[in-house]
Amino acid sequence: MIASVRGPVGHVGLDHVVVEVGGVGMLVHTTPATAAGCHRGQEATLATSLVVREDSLTLYGFDERSERDMFETVQTVSGVGPRLALAMLSVMGPDELAGALTRGDTKALTAVPGIGAKSAQRLVLELKDKVAAIHGTGGGPAPAGPAAPSAEPWREQVTEALVGLGWTTKQAGDAVEAVAGGAPADADVAAYLRLALRELRR
Structure with a gap:
């Protein structure tokens, strides 16, 4: 089992990161909060769980072992x-x-x-x-990632992430519309995703 990975981050998505380990880019699926705490070019250490299926090996990563x-x-x-x-x-x-x-x-x-x-x-x-x-896992708010270059690209990215988590396209779209004006002008995509998740829990 791969218990952890450490190395420079090559790519950051809303729900995944690529960590360079020994010259190999390892795709690690994460929560949005964990992904938001990773930054391209900086070293990251993630506790991991490897899920083995007949046709796939999927790695999931987390900030803490707990x-x-x-x-x-x-x-x-x-x-x-x-x-x-x-x-x-x-x-x-x-x-x-x-x-x-x-x-x-x-x-x-x-x-x-x-x-x-x-x-x-x-x-x-x-x-x-x-x-x-x-119980009692620590960890405060995840550090913010780079700001989105414009107001619109985040909509598609957040909708895609929400659908990936299990909501319907309509539910995701409604949540995105509801939070469109609820974040600062310089908010990043991760901030909008956190707002949308809160909106869906109401």
Whole structure:
């Protein structure tokens, strides 16, 4: 298993980064917050989880080992795969997710696309005790990335990221419209994505 990667960042997307390791560019899928904390040309260290399928090897990366542990723990529940696990951490963050599970807050869990009331109840039932060991992940707001060159390109990028997390194109588009005027003029794409995620949880 690839437990971590470290090296200069070659590319930063909204939900992925490419880390150069020994001359090889490794594509690492991340939460938007983790991606926003990475900057091209700067060195990054990510705790990783390698998901092996018959036809693919997919690497997921996180700021902290405890966040990676949460990612792997929620996948022990039947029906929760890496995409849904990453969506959970993207929408809620590790601390909030752990808190919701330990409190049995099913309403908060259903804010994640793909999780209904029954799924939320099953998550709480199976994970309430397991998350105690990894609860309390630190980490403040992710550093802002480079500012978007204009007001319009961020719309398509944020919509694409939201659809990738599981929302419909219409839901993503409505959220983008709702937050279009809610960020400073020099806000970057990651800032708009965070605003859209909050809007979708209302």
